[in-house]
Amino acid sequence: SQQGEEDPQALSIQEGENATMNCSYKTSINNLQWYRQNSGRGLVHLILIRSNEREKHSGRLRVTLDTSKKSSSLLITASRAADTASYFCATFITQGGSEKLVFGKGTKLTVNP
Amino acid sequence: DGGITQSPKYLFRKEGQNVTLSCEQNLNHDAMYWYRQDPGQGLRLIYYSQIVNDFQKGDIAEGYSVSREKKESFPLTVTSAQKNPTAFYLCASSARGNTIYFGEGSWLTVV
Numbered sequence: 001s002q003q004g005e006e007d008p009q010a011l012s013i014q015e016g017e018n019a020t021m022n023c024s025y026k027t028s029i030n031n032l033q034w035y036r037q038n039s040g041r042g043l044v045h046l047i048l049i050r051s052n053e054r055e056k057h058s059g060r061l062r063v064t065l066d067t068s069k070k071s072s073s074l075l076i077t078a079s080r081a082a083d084t085a086s087y088f089c090a091t092f093i094t095q096g097g098s099e100k101l102v103f104g105k106g107t108k109l110t111v112n113p
Numbered sequence: 114d115g116g117i118t119q120s121p122k123y124l125f126r127k128e129g130q131n132v133t134l135s136c137e138q139n140l141n142h143d144a145m146y147w148y149r150q151d152p153g154q155g156l157r158l159i160y161y162s163q164i165v166n167d168f169q170k171g172d173i174a175e176g177y178s179v180s181r182e183k184k185e186s187f188p189l190t191v192t193s194a195q196k197n198p199t200a201f202y203l204c205a206s207s208a209r210g211n212t213i214y215f216g217e218g219s220w221l222t223v224v
Contacts, residue, residue: 030210031210033212033213035215040201040218040220041217041218042203042215042216042217042218043156043203043205043215044215045212045213045214048211048212088155088156090213092210095169096169098161098163098169099144099163099209099210100146100158100161100169100171101146101158101161101205101207101213102158103148103155103156104155105154105155106155108153
């Protein structure tokens with residue numbers, strides 16, 4: 001089962017433009033995380049936003065969280081060719097007393113030079 | 114260096130063979146996870162473990178087995194019961210409820 005669902009599934013932009021990716025989730029969360037994956041590599045953590053936060057910045061990244069709509073967005077400003085990667089949102093859900101981290105299917109971002 | 118080490122990077126399995134993927138972490142994390150990723154797809158949870166000697170099935174546990182005898186280690190065995198094992202396997206660890214760290218992944222191919 002997928003907790004997070006990103007959209008769009010694929011996004012192609014020109015260098016210098018902004019890229020926005022969205023994530024929706026189903027259950028209550030303590031935090032939501034965004035990850036980046038270059039092709040054939042492991043995932044790299046980008047940013048964590050807690051449920052009591054509405055916005056968070058890290059360099060060219062801006063993440064928003066709307067718990068009433070159960071949605072989050074990741075904005076990459078002034079994109080570069082090196083930002084080409086897949087981006088995933090993830091949330092922890094509690095099941096049977098254990099926590100597991102569940103990922104969406106990701107948004108594949110292509111930044112054209 | 115602190116981190117998660119997966120080995121081997123590439124592994125080939127013959128039909129009917131069991132293979133084991135190694136995952137070691139020196140981050141002192143309690144929780145460890147195994148995910149499977151098919152080309153162009155998201156991550157699906159196979160097994161996870163919150164503490165030593167305890168683990169739970171994820172969404173696609175059939176055909177896989179794990180052990181957690183040491184905090185640092187969470188090996189994944191892909192058994193012959195897994196009929197379509199060709200995929201990219203990712204191991205991860207976290208302090209409970211916090212940022213999760215990934216290894217570089219292992220590619221498994223059936224030959």
